Amino acid sequence: MVSLQVVVFLLSVSEVISQCPPNSGIYLRHDGNCYPNGSYFWDSSVNAANEAISCVLPGTSLTTGQWVRVADPDDPVDCNSNSASDPFRCTSVTSPDATINLYLAQGLPADQEGWYKCCLPTDCSDPNTNIIFANIFRFSEIESFIVADLPSDMTVYPQEYKLNCTKIGFDRYDISMSISSTALANYTDCNDGSNPCPGTELVSNTNTVRYTVNITWDGMTVSNGSISQSTTGDQMYQCRVTDHPGSIHIRIRNVTIK
Numbered sequence: 001m002v003s004l005q006v007v008v009f010l011l012s013v014s015e016v017i018s019q020c021p022p023n024s025g026i027y028l029r030h031d032g033n034c035y036p037n038g039s040y041f042w043d044s045s046v047n048a049a050n051e052a053i054s055c056v057l058p059g060t061s062l063t064t065g066q067w068v069r070v071a072d073p074d075d076p077v078d079c080n081s082n083s084a085s086d087p088f089r090c091t092s093v094t095s096p097d098a099t100i101n102l103y104l105a106q107g108l109p110a111d112q113e114g115w116y117k118c119c120l121p122t123d124c125s126d127p128n129t130n131i132i133f134a135n136i137f138r139f140s141e142i143e144s145f146i147v148a149d150l151p152s153d154m155t156v157y158p159q160e161y162k163l164n165c166t167k168i169g170f171d172r173y174d175i176s177m178s179i180s181s182t183a184l185a186n187y188t189d190c191n192d193g194s195n196p197c198p199g200t201e202l203v204s205n206t207n208t209v210r211y212t213v214n215i216t217w218d219g220m221t222v223s224n225g226s227i228s229q230s231t232t233g234d235q236m237y238q239c240r241v242t243d244h245p246g247s248i249h250i251r252i253r254n255v256t257i258k
Contacts, residue, residue, distance in 0.1 A: 026130040029054040040135045040143045042169040043108040052103035055118035062098035064123045070115040113137045139243040140169040145253035163213045165239035171207045172244045182229040184213045234258050
């Protein structure tokens with residue numbers, strides 16, 4: 001009996017909410033679209049007041065509320081300060097929907113990229129407040145790395161499925177997907193504008209592109225049609241994205257099929 005367990009590390013998908021705005025619950029809004037918890041936002045797309053990430057709680061009046069960097073919860077974004085030393089600015093709307101709008105007034109320092117949380121209608125110290133997370137990043141990021149189209153019967157061989165790695169952000173980069181040390185796909189010097197690599201463009205203004213590898217597993221060997229790798233245990237895949245040139249930031253996501 002073959003059992004299947006998919007383990008995904010740091011998986012998030014910045015998919016647009018089908019109903020915008022939703023009937024209830026806290027949500028994020030940006031550029032006219034609504035986004036769920038755990039969405040990714042490129043710093044270059046939120047660098048003006050009219051490009052802010054809006055954190056919204058429908059039908060509730062704002063009392064305090066705040067945006068806080070998860071890695072530094074004692075230093076929330078101060079909407080009343082907007083000092084030159086702080087790259088973030090924010091504005092708020094008290095009613096009818098509690099809202100705090102967050103945007104960048106200057107470049108995002110490397111040590112301040114990452115996960116942020118918004119708390120409404122009260123501060124994050126309130127155990128009864130509503131919380132939603134957003135990742136604000138520089139250069140390129142991996143928005144998601146997932147296994148798709150897994151067969152319903154994992155006892156039948158060969159098994160065929162897909163690896164989908166979605167990159168967002170800076171338009172020049174290298175991207176690869178591998179199992180162990182064997183590359184299943186490797187694209188270098190990609191330029192989404194002038195030299196696109198063979199991915200599927202999902203959102204043009206944020207350079208969001210999905211790359212897919214088709215996988216066949218016969219119980220002993222993983223193959224993508226041209227490259228094979230022997231594996232009889234867990235299938236451990238990795239997606240790696242580096243901005244190009246320079247590889248200033250290296251982003252890695254892993255997925256394991258047990």
